[in-house]
Each structure stands twice: as structure tokens, then as C-alpha cells.
Amino acid sequence: SPFPVHINRQQVVHISGECCHCLRLNNLGIFRIHCHGQRGLIEAKIFNLSVGNHYDIGQKISFQLLESYEQLRQFPLEIFRTSLTILLTAQLRLVQERIRDLIVEEKSGCAIVSFQLFEIAAQLPKNEQVINILRNLIDKQAINLIDPNRRILHAICGSLVIGPKGESIDVKLFSQANGDYIGEFTPKKIGQYRIDVTCANIPIQDSPFFTEVYDPLQVHIGPLPKNILIGIENTLEINLDNAGNVPLEVIITSPSGINVPIKIDDILTMKKVHFTPTETGIHYLNVKFGSDIVPGTPIQMMVNNAHIISAYGDGIHHAVHEKEATFMIETKDMQGDLQVDIEGANSVIKTTIDRINNSLLKVTYIPVEVGFINISIKWNEKDIMNSPFTAIVTNPGNIY
Structure with a gap:
């Protein structure tokens, strides 16, 4: 004495699988739930979050009561449901239309309260705010729920499970010899999916998980x-x-x-x-x-090569006023769009393009003013080598 004591950290339930990050449309998604000897009911639910962002789709909320389901079976179901609905809407300060389909169900002897939380257009608070309020009430043991005999009910801290607003997807779980579970699902629509996994009605580490389905x-x-x-x-x-x-x-x-x-x-x-x-x-x-x-x-x-297309000929450098001028464009059999624009100081000059063969084009134009003109030649919207060119237009008849 004293004697050394080794304390081993208990391994928590966790999930693995490539489909937990992304998954191809219509492919089978497979994930593994590692239980590490932990006991408790394992459940998995999957939702497609890319649909159902409308006010007519509720969001499932559930939490566990400390009282067993057997203790609550004595009460008439409809009276109990109505009583809990009224108490929850009052504490969360909501209109009764926002909490619907409340039920008390049994899971492994435990009593689970679940309901659909709806949003109403232009009405506050939003679901996210309501959920935060409910979580604080449960974790601080401040939620006031009573049974029909006016005895206080106790919600278990940390048992709140938040479902998404989305389309429920079929998922199958298969127990393994070592106590783990294999989950399988097949997505039929692209979008973001949410995977909720619980052990003994409590979300496992890092749950919920999100995965992207793509095509x-x-x-x-x-x-x-x-x-x-x-x-x-x-x-x-x-x-x-x-x-x-x-x-x-x-x-x-x-x-x-x-x-x-x-x-x-x-x-x-x-x-x-x-x-x-x-x-x-x-x-x-x-x-x-x-x-x-x-x-x-x-x-x-x-x-x-960017410089493979070239232009040459007298008309690329000089021309005579109101006389036809020409030059050639060599394309080396390349396919593409040719654009030739010729402008003077006060004019836009019309051009005619004739194909001589698969790699040679002839450009003809008639300048309408004396002076310098700008010749722009583009191939697939890019200037060819030395473009734009500057040509001089003269009028020999005006030279004395």
C-alpha cells in the first residue's frame, strides 16, 4: 500500500464508412457502428435534407423520460398526449399548431416522448430557437411536465434527439457476431443526407453525420x-x-x-x-x-502553336484609295472562327473573305479614305501574329 490503479478509458460507440462523407447516387451505402461491447438499443435514421424545406413538413423531436413506460401505461393515451402537448406548447411559448403528433412510445422499457415540430411562415421563434430552449430546459431539469395524476415527470439530461426537416430514407441494420452493426441504405436523389445513430436512445459520438450524394x-x-x-x-x-x-x-x-x-x-x-x-x-x-x-x-x-496562323500580301501593308486591295491568311488546315475588322479614322471598311483551299483564305477590301487604317485579324477571338496591322492608304491622283 498504496496500490497502483490503472483506469482504462471506455471506448465510445462510433461509426465508420466511406459513405459517411459522400456517396454516388443509387449506390449502396454501407457503414459500420462500432459498439465496443456497449449495451443498448442501436437505431439509425437517415434523411434527405435537400427536400422538404417547406412549412408543411415537420421536424421530429424526441427525448427520454426517467419514468419507465410501464409506469405511464395506466393513463388513457389520448388524455396523456393532450396534456403533454398543452404543457410543452405553454413552456415553449408556441401556438398549438406547431407541436403535432405527440406520442409516448416504448423502447427497451423506456418512455420516449416524440413529436413533430412545425414552422409557420412569418412566425417566431424559428425551430432552431425552440430546440435550443427545449434543450436548456431538459439539461437544467427545468422542464415542467406532469402526468394526469399531477405527478412531476423527469426528462433525462442529454436525451434530446433532433430530427431534420427532410425526407426519411429506408435504412437497414444487421447485427454482427462481435456486437457491432452494419447499416445499409441506397439514396435515390442527389443532395445532402443526414445519418442519426442512437445507442440506448442517446445520440452516439458526433451524431448526426452528414453525407453528400452526387451523380x-x-x-x-x-x-x-x-x-x-x-x-x-x-x-x-x-x-x-x-x-x-x-x-x-x-x-x-x-x-x-x-x-x-x-x-x-x-x-x-x-x-x-x-x-x-x-x-x-x-x-x-x-x-x-x-x-x-x-x-x-x-x-x-x-x-x-499560337503563331501558326499568319497573314501576308500587299493589302496588309498598303492600299490605294477606292481601289480593291487583297491579302492572304494561312490557317494550316486548322479549324476555327476567323474575324477580320478594318477601320479607318472615320470609316468601317467592308471585307470579303474567299476560301482558296483548306488552309488559305483571301481577304478583299476597298478603302474609302486616305490615311492609316487598322486591320485586326482574330482566330477564335485571339489575335494572330502581328495583329493588329497598320496599313497606309494613298491616292496617287492627288500627288503633284
């Missing part, structure tokens, strides 16, 4: 840039509308295997991906949404 089939990529040029910032769009709210991963790999730096503009469900390639050749666009590779990826993207 990679709803991820739409495009349109891709018509002509991706080296050394120039390019932009592509990824539409996540109706796909869910999970991380988006985009990787663009160059021909040498280097990842191209990217920047993603986070604009609601439409993501704009900006990237500036430093190599020519085939690049690969890889997109991952949640835990899944987006179908159809990787996508091949050809990066060309």
Missing part, C-alpha cells in the same frame, strides 16, 4: 475551346447543375507528363477552368467528381 453522370464538360493555343490562356466550362455538391478535381496533363497549372472560377454550379499550356501536342483533360472519374474522360485536347 457524376450529370457533370457536363464543354464547350472545349475550338483552337487551344500555346502560351495563351484558354478557358473551358464544366456544368455541375443537378450533379451534387462534392469536390471537383480537374487535371490537364501535357505530352511530357507535366500537369498544366489551372485556375477554377467557383461560380455556383458552372465552373470555368482557365489554363495556359506551355507545350504543343495532345493534352489530356482528366475530371474527377467526388470519388468517381467523370464518364467520357480523359478527353484529348490538341494544343497548337
Whole structure:
């Protein structure tokens, strides 16, 4: 004496599983409830929080009484329910329409009071405030509930369970030989889901849990840039509308295997991906949404030299007043949109573009004023090499 005493911390009930973070639509979600020898009724409830944000859907609230269910069975059910409803609405200072469907149910011999808490448009307090008031009353043993014989009922501290305003999802629990439980559910809609797990009517550690259900089939990529040029910032769009709210991963790999730096503009469900390639050749666009590779990826993207398109000819440098002038544009068989704009100090000059072959275009214009004119040539909304050009328009007849 004295004798050493080793105190081992009791392991708490907890949950694990990949579906506790995110889950693909229509996939089977599997989670494990680790009980570590703890005894008590294990229950799991799952709700889709992305539906039911309306005033016509209630929020389930429940708490446990210290008195056993057997002690309360002696009272007529309807009288007891009405009495508790009136007492709760009075203490929480609510209109009676907000507390509905109150019941007293039995779980492992315990008496559980549960009801649906509704919100009414433009009426305070909101559900969140009501729940906080009720929690404080229960935890401080200040809630005044009585049975029909006017005996005080006692709510157990920490037993308050808050259900979400959402759609209930079917979940199955399977007991395991070591005392754990395996839970399974299959989501049919995208959105945020809530998983409530209780042991002996008390929420387990970190309950409730939240998971995001997503659908990679709803991820739409495009349109891709018509002509991706080296050394120039390019932009592509990824539409996540109706796909869910999970991380988006985009990787663009160059021909040498280097990842191209990217920047993603986070604009609601439409993501704009900006990237500036430093190599020519085939690049690969890889997109991952949640835990899944987006179908159809990787996508091949050809990066060309920005200076491959060129313009040449007399008309690019000089022209004669009110005389037809021409110049050529070499596209090297590239596909894209050509835009040619010619402006003088006081005029916008009309142009005619004729295709000579798959890679050569002829531009014709007639200047209407003497002086300098500006020739802008864009390919897929980007200036080609040396654009804009400056040409001089002269009138030989006015030279003496």
C-alpha cells in the first residue's frame, strides 16, 4: 500500500464508412457502428435534407423520460398526449399548431416522448430557437411536465434527439457476431443526407453525420475551346447543375507528363477552368467528381502553336484609295472562327473573305479614305501574329 490503479478509458460507440462523407447516387451505402461491447438499443435514421424545406413538413423531436413506460401505461393515451402537448406548447411559448403528433412510445422499457415540430411562415421563434430552449430546459431539469395524476415527470439530461426537416430514407441494420452493426441504405436523389445513430436512445459520438450524394453522370464538360493555343490562356466550362455538391478535381496533363497549372472560377454550379499550356501536342483533360472519374474522360485536347496562323500580301501593308486591295491568311488546315475588322479614322471598311483551299483564305477590301487604317485579324477571338496591322492608304491622283 498504496496500490497502483490503472483506469482504462471506455471506448465510445462510433461509426465508420466511406459513405459517411459522400456517396454516388443509387449506390449502396454501407457503414459500420462500432459498439465496443456497449449495451443498448442501436437505431439509425437517415434523411434527405435537400427536400422538404417547406412549412408543411415537420421536424421530429424526441427525448427520454426517467419514468419507465410501464409506469405511464395506466393513463388513457389520448388524455396523456393532450396534456403533454398543452404543457410543452405553454413552456415553449408556441401556438398549438406547431407541436403535432405527440406520442409516448416504448423502447427497451423506456418512455420516449416524440413529436413533430412545425414552422409557420412569418412566425417566431424559428425551430432552431425552440430546440435550443427545449434543450436548456431538459439539461437544467427545468422542464415542467406532469402526468394526469399531477405527478412531476423527469426528462433525462442529454436525451434530446433532433430530427431534420427532410425526407426519411429506408435504412437497414444487421447485427454482427462481435456486437457491432452494419447499416445499409441506397439514396435515390442527389443532395445532402443526414445519418442519426442512437445507442440506448442517446445520440452516439458526433451524431448526426452528414453525407453528400452526387451523380457524376450529370457533370457536363464543354464547350472545349475550338483552337487551344500555346502560351495563351484558354478557358473551358464544366456544368455541375443537378450533379451534387462534392469536390471537383480537374487535371490537364501535357505530352511530357507535366500537369498544366489551372485556375477554377467557383461560380455556383458552372465552373470555368482557365489554363495556359506551355507545350504543343495532345493534352489530356482528366475530371474527377467526388470519388468517381467523370464518364467520357480523359478527353484529348490538341494544343497548337499560337503563331501558326499568319497573314501576308500587299493589302496588309498598303492600299490605294477606292481601289480593291487583297491579302492572304494561312490557317494550316486548322479549324476555327476567323474575324477580320478594318477601320479607318472615320470609316468601317467592308471585307470579303474567299476560301482558296483548306488552309488559305483571301481577304478583299476597298478603302474609302486616305490615311492609316487598322486591320485586326482574330482566330477564335485571339489575335494572330502581328495583329493588329497598320496599313497606309494613298491616292496617287492627288500627288503633284
